[in-house]
Amino acid sequence: MRFFSDNTGAASPEILAAIQAANHGLVTAYGNDPWTKRLDECFGAYFGTEVRAFAVATGTAANALSLATLSPSYGLIFADVEAHIANDECGAPGFLSGGAQLCLLPSEHGKVTHAALAAALEAHPASVHTLQPTVLALSQATELGTVYRPDELGALCQLAHEHGLKVQMDGARFANAVTFLGCHPGDVTWRAGVDVLSFGATKNGALAAEAVVFFDPALVRDFELRRKQSGHLLSKSRYVSAQLLSYVESNLWRRNAERTNSFAQKIAHAAGRLLLHPVEANELFLALGPERKRALRQAGFEFYDWGAVSSGKARFVVSWDQREEDVLALCEALRGLHR
Amino acid sequence: MRFFSDNTGAASPEILAAIQAANHGLVTAYGNDPWTKRLDECFGAYFGTEVRAFAVATGTAANALSLATLSPSYGLIFADVEAHIANDECGAPGFLSGGAQLCLLPSEHGKVTHAALAAALEAHPASVHTLQPTVLALSQATELGTVYRPDELGALCQLAHEHGLKVQMDGARFANAVTFLGCHPGDVTWRAGVDVLSFGATKNGALAAEAVVFFDPALVRDFELRRKQSGHLLSKSRYVSAQLLSYVESNLWRRNAERTNSFAQKIAHAAGRLLLHPVEANELFLALGPERKRALRQAGFEFYDWGAVSSGKARFVVSWDQREEDVLALCEALRGLHR
C-alpha cells in the first residue's frame, strides 16, 4: 500500500486512449502538428484569457525553463524554503538560468507570507554589487499540501509587481488546488497576477506532460529557444500535446483531483491531531515518531520520512489510482494509533 | 505522401503495447522501478559488454548531456560540419556544458575523415589560451544517410584517444546503420572505441525514448546529476524505459530499420544519378533543381529543401510507417524525371 508520491501512479486510461488516438499517420514534427497547434486555444478556454502554452515532459523543465526566461544569470528568485525548486530539482533553476540564485523565505505551512516577502524585498535592494530581485516563485498547491486563497495570491503578486518582479507559479498540483478552492482556474493565476504557470498533469494522471502557460506573451520567443536549447522540445510533440488536451478538455484534471482530494480528507480526518499542516490537496504530513512509523510500515503502509529521520515526521501522498480499500485501511490504521 | 522526416512517423504498435503493459500499479518514481532497473542488463546484452544505460525523452538531451559530461566549459568538441549537434539543436551542447565550442570539420558524405581529424588536432594544440580538445563527436548513421564502417570508426577513435579525447556517438539512426552493415552493435561502438552512445529509438518507431549508453562507467554519476539538473529525469520513468526494453528486446529496432532501409534502397535505385550521397540508411539527398521539385510536389510528394533553396537540393526520409504504395509512387515519379 504505497503512499510515497503521486509520481508512483500510472497513467489514467483517458491519457493512454488519447495517445492511441493520436497514433496514426505522418504529421509534422516538433510541434507543427494538429494537437500541439490547439494548445493555445485549449488553455485559453481553460483560463478564460488569451495565453501561449507550451508542452514539456517534466515539471523540473517547466519550472526551471520558465524561471530562466524570467531571470538573467544575475537574478534573485524568491521562493519559500519548502519549494520544490529549492529542494528537489538539483539546482535546475540556477543551472538553466546560468547562475540565478534562490532566496528562500520562511513559510507558514508551505506558503510565502506577505510579511516575509516584504522583509526580503527590503533586505535585498538592488545595486550593481548584488543579485537583482527578478521573480517571486510560488507553488499552488504548496509542497506542504496547502493552498493559497485568491486574495492571498493577489496581495503577494501585487507586492512583487510593485518591486518589478515577475511571478511564476509551480502548479505541479494545480488541479488539486483549484478543486479544493472550487474557483475558476483564472482566479488563482492571471486574475491574481501570476505571469507564468507550470501547469502539471503528470502527478495527476498523465504519463509525462506539463504545460508552461504564459499569461504575458512577450517572453515567448525566448522561452521557445531555451526549451529547444535545453533539449526539451519533443520531436513527436503530438503525444505530449494529446495528453494535455485530453487532460484539460475531458475534465480528467478535475475528476482525478476530486478523488485524491477526497481521499486525503478521509485520511486527514483519521489522522486528527497527528497532522502537521492543514490538508488542502492530496498530501498529508504527520508527526508520527519512530514507534508509529514502525507500526504502520509493519502493517504494510509505504511512505517517506519527511525531513530528518530523527524528526519523526512522515509524508503521505494520494495518487489518482490509489485503491479505495488501501485508503480506508490507512484511515483505520491511523485511528488505531490514537487508541 | 510525406517524406519530411522520420520524426513525422507515429509510434509502433509494439511501443504502445509496452506502455500499456507498464500501466498498472504504483511503482517508485524517478527510475527506481522494475523497467528502468533492467536497462543496464538489456543494453549490456545488446552490446555484448557491461554498460550503464540511462533513458531520456529527446535526442538533443541525449547528445548534449553526454557531451556535457565529457567536456568542461572550456572544451572543444570536434564534429563534422553536417552534424545534428551543430545545426539542429539550437546550441544545446554549448549550453548544457556551460560554454564548450564545436569545431566543425569538413566531411565526405557526412563522415569525418581521418585526415580532417588529424589536421584539426594539429591545428588545435592545447595551451592555457585555447579551448581544450575534449571530444570527437560522430554520427552513426550520419546526417547525410551514410554509415561508418567498423574499421573507419576504429581508426578515428584511436586517433582521438591518442590525443586524449573521448568519443561520443549520435546514434539517432543507429538501428539503420547496424542493419545496413549487418554487424553486431558492439562492432561500431565499444569495440571500435566509442565511449558514450546516444542510442535513438524515437525516429525508428518509439514514442519518445532515447538511451545514453556509457561504455565507461566512471562518468556516470556526473551524468545522472546533469540529467536531473537539466530537467531530463522523468518522474514516471517506467514509460520511457518500457519503450526502450520493448524496442531492443523484441527486435523492433531491426524490423523497422530493415523496412526503412529497404524502401530507401528502392528509392535510391529509382533516383539514380540524382543522388548526392550513397544511400546507406533511410535518408536520401537528391539534386533536383526547381523544376523537378515543383513537379514532385505537384504530384503530392512532401519533402524538405536541403540547404539553401537556390541549391536545388532536397532531402527525403523514410519513416518506419511509410506506406509501401507511397514509396512505390515516389520511385515511379523519380524514374519519370529521368525520361
Place this chain on the structure above:
Amino acid sequence: MRFFSDNTGAASPEILAAIQAANHGLVTAYGNDPWTKRLDECFGAYFGTEVRAFAVATGTAANALSLATLSPSYGLIFADVEAHIANDECGAPGFLSGGAQLCLLPSEHGKVTHAALAAALEAHPASVHTLQPTVLALSQATELGTVYRPDELGALCQLAHEHGLKVQMDGARFANAVTFLGCHPGDVTWRAGVDVLSFGATKNGALAAEAVVFFDPALVRDFELRRKQSGHLLSKSRYVSAQLLSYVESNLWRRNAERTNSFAQKIAHAAGRLLLHPVEANELFLALGPERKRALRQAGFEFYDWGAVSSGKARFVVSWDQREEDVLALCEALRGLHR
C-alpha cells in the same frame, strides 16, 4: 574623514615602487615572466608549505574562480549569511560555476558555528534530486570584523572534510586576521584544513592584486583554464605579481594590518557599548540610530549605513592610509556620544 571602506584607500608607496621596479624591458606575457614565476616560492615560504599561487586583479574573481574550481554546477556551497560572496558579488560564484547555489548559514558575529554547519549538513543529504554539498566557504577576517581562532577553523574544516566538502577561505582581510591572532599564516589555513585561499592584498595597500593559493595542487589545471576563460589572466602579469611579491616579502601585509588594527582598537575603545560585534580586524559595527548618525555626519565623518537604514546600524572601516588625526577625531566624537 572617510571610513567607508578599505577599498577607498590608495596604494602603498611600496606597491608603486614595486610596479616601477618591474617596469623595464620586454618580458614574456601571460605569467611567463620572472615575477610571476616566483609566486609559488614566495607564498610557499609565507605559508610554510608547498603551494601553487595565482594572481588575479579582484577579490570577486579570486573567490568565485576558486569556488567554481571546487564546485560543479550542481554544487551547494555553505557560507555564512553575512558572507561577501552572498551579498556583494552579484552572484559571481553561481555564475562562474555555471549554477551552483549558496546555502546561507546563520552566523554568530559573522562566523559559521560548528552547530550551524552540522545542522545544515544533516538537512542536506545528497541524492540525485538535490544539489550536492561541495564546499564550505569561510571568511577570515569575517565580514563583521571578527576572526576565527585556529581551533575553531580546525573543527569546522574537519566536519566539512568528513562530509566530503572542500574548504575555501575568503581572505580579503587575511592580513588583519593573522595580525590580530599573532599566529603563523599556516595556522589558520592549511594546518587547520583550508584547501584554497583567496589571499587579498588590495584592501590592505595593494593597487589591484589578489592571490588564489592552492594548498592541494590537484585542482590547479582546471583553475588556470577557468581563470583564462573568464578573462582573468592578465597579459602583463608582471605588475600584479610584483605587487604580491612586494606585499608579502617586504612585510607590508603586516605593517599595514598592524596600523589599521590598532586604529580600529582605538575606535572600539571609544565606541564602547555602541559596538555590535567584537573588533578583531579593521571594521567596526555600531548601533547608532538616526540621531547619532546625523551628528557624526554633520561633524564630517563619512561611513555606510549597515543593513536597512531603519536599523540604525553603521559600519566604519579603517584604511591603511587613514590619517591618524581623523581616527583620533572619530574617537573623540564617539566618546562625545556617550556623554
Place this chain on the structure above:
Amino acid sequence: MRFFSDNTGAASPEILAAIQAANHGLVTAYGNDPWTKRLDECFGAYFGTEVRAFAVATGTAANALSLATLSPSYGLIFADVEAHIANDECGAPGFLSGGAQLCLLPSEHGKVTHAALAAALEAHPASVHTLQPTVLALSQATELGTVYRPDELGALCQLAHEHGLKVQMDGARFANAVTFLGCHPGDVTWRAGVDVLSFGATKNGALAAEAVVFFDPALVRDFELRRKQSGHLLSKSRYVSAQLLSYVESNLWRRNAERTNSFAQKIAHAAGRLLLHPVEANELFLALGPERKRALRQAGFEFYDWGAVSSGKARFVVSWDQREEDVLALCEALRGLHR
C-alpha cells in the same frame, strides 16, 4: 631582441605617472571616483559622439563581456577564422554568454569579406532549431596586422544590421589602425555602424587597461551587472581609469602607435617578398621556413612560430618600447636573408 608580442612591453612612463598622480586620498570605490566618472566624457570627446565607457583590466574581459551583453546563450557570433576571440581566449565568449557559439568565417588577410558574411548569413537562417545569429565580431586592426577601411566596415555593418545583428569590434590594436588610416576614431566605429568597441590600451603602453565603449546606451545596465558578476569590476577603479584618461587625453595612444607602426613599416620593407600579409599595423607575418628561422634565432631574434611549425611561418610584433637598434638589426638581418 624580443618580437614576441606587444604584451611583452612594459608600461609607458606617462601611464605610471598617471597612476602615481591618482595615488592619494580616500576615494569612493567601485567606480564612484573622480577618474572613473570622467570616462564617458573622455571617450565621448575622443569619438565625437555620446558614449558610455567602462574600464576592465583585460582584453578578453572586454571582448567576452561585450559579446555576452549582445548575445544570449543561444546566439551565433560571426567572426573571422583568425580572430582572437576564436583562438586565444580559451572560449571566453561562449563561457560568459552561457553557451553562444562562434561561426568562423574564412578571411582575406584576417578580414571578414562581404561575400563571406553574406554567404554565412544565408547559410544560417534562424529557426527554433538553430542558434540565432546575433553578432558580427570584427577586429581592428585584425589579428594578421591588416586594417579595415571605413567603407569596408560600413558595408559589413550594414549587412549585419540588415539581418538584425549587432556589431562588436575587438580594438586591442585600435590605435594602430586609426593611426595607419589617418582617420577620425569615429570613422571606423560608430559612423561605420559599430555598436560596441573593446578599446585596447594595454598592448600599446598601458599597464592593464581596456575600455568597453557602447555607442548604443540601451545595453549598458546589463553590461554593468555582467562585469560585476564575472569579477571584472575593480574595487580601486581609479587606477585603471587614470590609465585610460592619460592614454587618450595625452595622445599617448597616437604617439606609441606611430612609433610601432613606423618600425613595422621599416621591417616590412626589409622583409619584402617574405611577407604573407600587408603590414598595416605593428604585426608582421613572414614565410621563413626552418632555415631562415634558425638563422634569425641564432642571431638573437626571438619571435613566435605562426600556425603549425611545419608551415614555416613566423610572427613578429613591435612593442611601443622596442629599441630602435633592435628594429634596425632585424631589418638588416632580414635583408641578409634575401642575398
